[in-house]
Amino acid sequence: MSKIDQSTDLKIKEAAKRVFLEKGFGGTTTRDIAEHSDTNIALVNYYFRSKEKLFQEIFLESFAETFTPITRILNDDLPLEAKIYKLVDNMTELLKRDPLLPMFVFSEMRSENSKMCDLVEGLHKQEGNAFITQLEAEAAKGNIRKIDFDQIDISIMSMVIFPFLSMNVIKLKKNLTTAEFYKLMDDRKKHIPEMILTYLRHPG
Amino acid sequence: MSKIDQSTDLKIKEAAKRVFLEKGFGGTTTRDIAEHSDTNIALVNYYFRSKEKLFQEIFLESFAETFTPITRILNDDLPLEAKIYKLVDNMTELLKRDPLLPMFVFSEMRSENSKMCDLVEGLHKQEGNAFITQLEAEAAKGNIRKIDFDQIDISIMSMVIFPFLSMNVIKLKKNLTTAEFYKLMDDRKKHIPEMILTYLRHPG
DNA sequence: AATAATTTTAAACAATCATTTAAAATATTT
DNA sequence: AAATATTTTAAATGATTGTTTAAAATTATT
The missing domain is CATH 1.10.357.10 (Tetracycline Repressor, domain 2)
Incomplete structure (x- = not known):
């Protein structure tokens, strides 16, 4: 781990921001976010309910x-x-x-x-x-x-x-x-x- | 028909441009383009081979x-x-x-x-x-x-x-x-x- | 230590995606 | 008019999408 024990939701959010900023909402998949945050697609939805909710928060x-x-x-x-x-x-x-x-x-x-x-x-x-x-x-x-x-x-x-x-x-x-x-x-x-x-x- | 017998490929291209400009590549589906051009998805690929080729042309x-x-x-x-x-x-x-x-x-x-x-x-x-x-x-x-x-x-x-x-x-x-x-x-x-x-x- | 709540995982879900197929309809050429 | 080429259609393809499930692992509470 790079940052000492960063919480899962924050890891996901930061990764999501990185991906969304580079590819936009339409160009980004839940799997993209999962991979870049070193988690899985279920966790993305567990913490943020949906791709759209996560996106709106970041936007x-x-x-x-x-x-x-x-x-x-x-x-x-x-x-x-x-x-x-x-x-x-x-x-x-x-x-x-x-x-x-x-x-x-x-x-x-x-x-x-x-x-x-x-x-x-x-x-x-x-x-x-x-x-x-x-x-x-x-x-x-x-x-x-x-x-x-x-x-x-x-x-x-x-x-x-x-x-x-x-x-x-x-x-x-x-x-x-x-x-x-x-x-x-x-x-x-x-x-x-x-x-x-x-x-x-x-x-x- | 609004414009007198506009050729199919042009109809598709103009519709595609309208949709791509509004929603970008990632936000646009082949079905979007088909509907907006009053054709079908097979015709889009028949005339332009793929969504990507059509997009590149328009871009x-x-x-x-x-x-x-x-x-x-x-x-x-x-x-x-x-x-x-x-x-x-x-x-x-x-x-x-x-x-x-x-x-x-x-x-x-x-x-x-x-x-x-x-x-x-x-x-x-x-x-x-x-x-x-x-x-x-x-x-x-x-x-x-x-x-x-x-x-x-x-x-x-x-x-x-x-x-x-x-x-x-x-x-x-x-x-x-x-x-x-x-x-x-x-x-x-x-x-x-x-x-x-x-x-x-x-x-x- | 046992129980309950939370977090994580792997697998599956239905829906939608881009693309292809093959048959039908139309237009062109012979 | 027959044969050929082109265009259009409807349906199916397999891959990918967002989301959910249910069991497993972990953590917190009693």
Whole structure:
């Protein structure tokens, strides 16, 4: 055993997360999970009742894992510039640790009638975006340009998350090793905030 | 019949594309495709030999459908500003027509050892990015700032494509209808080029 | 130590999967 | 019109799916 006497349910859950993140719900079989967790298919159902229940548990946790840090930092009490730098830095580090996380979350929410959309709809009741409020305040003070700040929000998320969603295409197109790709992502920690801030600070 | 006597193989292929785009390879069954094409499972295999062959055909076409317009415009003989506006406009229109296209392509290339990665590796032999050459030329003339232009490339694609990959999350978080979401995407046709160009034109 | 509760195992379950078969129906060629 | 080739159908194939069963092994309780 690698980890000292890890409980069976945790062993299964961790293995399931690994497999689900790589192959999605449809591409994963209960037997996959059993093998990767060094257990058997009966145990998977014994602890989690069904493949679907296990999946939902992992999906919800992955959803939270992705968006909780973002929400937390956006609601931090920090000056605009520091907040953007921190957001991009933290998210990049999170995604470097878990590069398959966003594809897992977004791909399971791809279609309007996906069960995961309904599942998520319940919990995410608009917690009042402090970031956009902050941008509006700065705009009122004349520090940044006045625009639709939802666009800024979306653009930051796009520039941080998209490269990880398209990792393999980027690696192919730009002929990069994994290490080189990660270096590129590190460079974006400076590039993205600079781009956003330069845009915000220069009037249209 | 809606379309006058559409050939069977085309009927199957179009239905298959619809289903694959919505549910991916793993989430789609041969029976799904048969039902949606108003044929039967034997005909699917008669015309395309296997689910996998049919899928690969559709995947490769979808990959081309996504990246051919980009490559074409990036290699257009247009001034920088016009090129960026055109690229963002055309891509947005393409994605509004086919919003599930990028998720389909990228999700099937999510893992390093995905068959689709190998499949694509063959065809996409670095056709010398004219856009980056153009950026370097402009930088040499002192018209724009000198940076790693791969970052600009990635940032444009991110800002255009990512919103469609995360469409359902954005709609939930910002409480948008489909029409409102598309309106937001239309607004980005101005927002994205303005952001990129403002950044490029102002020295660090 | 005996009993009860929990966990693990191996085997089986029915349902569904992709694919194939072979006969029927249709279209094409001679 | 007869013969041939192509397309379509219905049924069956064996493999794989998620899930369940019931007995065995282990752990906890009395």
